[in-house]
């Protein structure tokens with residue numbers, strides 16, 4: 001389902017990240033741990049089709065991500081990959097449901113499942129609320145809902161618990177796991193938050209630049 005092979009990437013000369021080969025089958029979950037600056041966001045962006053590696057390939061369901069480009073890559077990403085960014089990428093002046101509809105629009109999906117998703121995430125009652133009126137934890141759940149709005153087969157989450165208290169952090173990981181299990185999706189969480197360790201057994205630690 002998701003394969004990353006021989007990936008090499010650097011932002012500048014004399015810099016090289018150790019990016020491990022990965023093979024994850026449908027429904028498998030992986031936690032990538034590493035200190036701040038070790039390259040977690042970089043790896044996630046490479047796996048998510050947002051940052052082209054200098055070498056190597058990422059395959060999702062047999063499609064080589066970086067064999068696609070431009071509109072074809074955007075469409076593939078919209079249909080297959082849901083990314084929860086470190087800082088919520090949601091449009092604050094829009095309502096919760098408008099944010100989800102926008103995600104549906106970009107990948108040509110009908111959004112029939114949006115209400116179920118918001119209900120699963122405990123924010124259905126906030127669907128008419130503007131995102132800039134929500135608490136941080138609620139906004140985080142909206143960004144999860146938006147990432148999952150198109151039932152992606154790969155869910156990538158970048159530090160999803162960083163700004164949350166213990167209870168909300170545990171809830172967010174639980175929600176991500178539940179949603180991934182529901183859709184039999186691959187789930188990869190990158191974090192330096194040690195609290196997440198107890199929730200996902202399959203773990204690797206990355207050590208930063210070589």
Ligand SMILES: Nc1ncnc2c1ncn2[C@@H]1O[C@H](COP(=O)(O)OP(=O)(O)OP(=O)(O)O)[C@@H](O)[C@H]1O
Pocket residue numbers: 011012034035036037038039040041042043192
């Ligand atoms: N666009 C960029 N141009 C140049 N260097 C960058 C760029 N983005 C990140 N870096 C550098 O690459 C390294 C890894 O960054 P990255 O954001 O992947 O780390 P991280 O493990 O996600 O960190 P954190 O946990 O603090 O978010 C850092 O040293 C960072 O300064």
